[in-house]
Amino acid sequence: MLFNKYFLLLTFFLISYLTIHAQKEYSFIGVKDCAMCHKTEKQGLQLSIWQNSKHAKAYETLKTEEADAIAKEKGFNTPAVETFDCLKCHASGYNVDASLLGSKFKIEDGVQCETCHGPGSDYKPLSIMKDRQKSIENGLIYHENLEDFCIGCHNIESPTHVPMDFGEAWELIKHPVKKD
Ligand code: HEC
Ligand code: HEC
Numbered sequence: 001m002l003f004n005k006y007f008l009l010l011t012f013f014l015i016s017y018l019t020i021h022a023q024k025e026y027s028f029i030g031v032k033d034c035a036m037c038h039k040t041e042k043q044g045l046q047l048s049i050w051q052n053s054k055h056a057k058a059y060e061t062l063k064t065e066e067a068d069a070i071a072k073e074k075g076f077n078t079p080a081v082e083t084f085d086c087l088k089c090h091a092s093g094y095n096v097d098a099s100l101l102g103s104k105f106k107i108e109d110g111v112q113c114e115t116c117h118g119p120g121s122d123y124k125p126l127s128i129m130k131d132r133q134k135s136i137e138n139g140l141i142y143h144e145n146l147e148d149f150c151i152g153c154h155n156i157e158s159p160t161h162v163p164m165d166f167g168e169a170w171e172l173i174k175h176p177v178k179k180d
């Protein structure tokens with residue numbers, strides 16, 4: 001009898017522990033925070049390379065008349081910028097609880113650092129960032145196959161799809177760390 005009670009209690013704690021940990025979610029910190037360490041010439045100019053790419057404008061694009069017309073044609077009766085089926089490739093953070101958005105996070109930044117690299121709340125400390133394995137354990141998404149990753153958005157589901165030449169496209173947006 002007594003044993004059973006403790007057993008139940010223990011199971012209860014174990015289950016709550018597991019659910020809490022399984023649900024651990026990382027939050028988005030926004031481009032500004034990533035840029036602290038990824039903007040100088042010495043670091044590899046990741047910030048300006050991204051700013052000059054169309055990815056940085058992907059959300060703004062949805063605010064245009066052209067975008068609304070496309071959404072309408074597709075049968076949506078919301079403006080493009082409020083349509084899930086447009087936001088899913090043009091932005092980050094539109095589908096998560098507000099508690100997971102840091103104060104500097106801006107949805108207007110469109111396809112931003114964390115759209116591709118994963119929300120950075122836990123991997124951003126320098127001691128973790130310096131170690132790829134630790135970064136991955138703390139939420140950094142590392143892509144083994146770059147082309148497949150790009151095709152996740154650059155595909156025929158895009159209403160304005162143009163087949164992508166991966167080599168050319170990567171040349172336009174790559175932003176390597178400077179090795180000295
Ligand atoms: C406190 C400074 C700092 C911050 C903040 C920071 N990083 Fe880093 N990051 C680094 C350093 C240092 C490296 C290691 C560079 C190297 O390979 O020499 C790095 C490496 C990386 C790498 C390459 C990992 C690998 O091993 O290939 C990616 C991707 C990256 N950072 C993305 C981000 C993103 C996205 C953010 C924002 C969410 C961010 N970083 C915030 C300092 C930082
Ligand atoms: C989260 C979705 C997403 C992912 C992942 C993604 N892109 Fe994009 N990309 C977009 C969107 C949306 C645009 C259009 C932005 C606009 O015009 O407003 C775009 C535009 C571009 C452009 C500019 C195209 C043009 O017409 O000038 C290039 C180049 C590009 N992406 C390269 C890449 C590469 C290379 C990868 C993989 C490393 C990649 N993208 C991954 C969503 C994505």
Ligand code: HEC
Nearest residue numbers: 067070071074080085086089153154157158159160161162
């Ligand atoms: C599967 C991912 C995906 C979805 C879903 C998506 N887009 Fe895009 N969008 C892209 C990519 C990638 C580009 C870059 C050019 C290309 O390949 O279409 C782009 C480019 C655009 C452009 C710029 C076109 C140009 O000529 O420069 C507009 C406007 C646009 N999208 C509107 C929308 C609207 C409106 C929706 C929702 C009805 C939508 N997109 C849904 C991925 C997507």
Ligand code: HEC
Nearest residue numbers: 034038046047050055111112113116141142143175176177
């Ligand atoms: C469209 C997707 C995309 C966006 C947006 C993006 N990156 Fe990356 N980034 C990649 C890919 C893909 C790689 C290659 C490494 C990998 O496979 O994850 C990479 C590599 C890196 C590296 C490591 C380069 C090296 O030499 O190892 C750093 C650092 C980095 N990104 C930082 C950033 C920062 C900071 C931003 C925002 C200012 C950003 N990235 C925006 C896709 C993206």
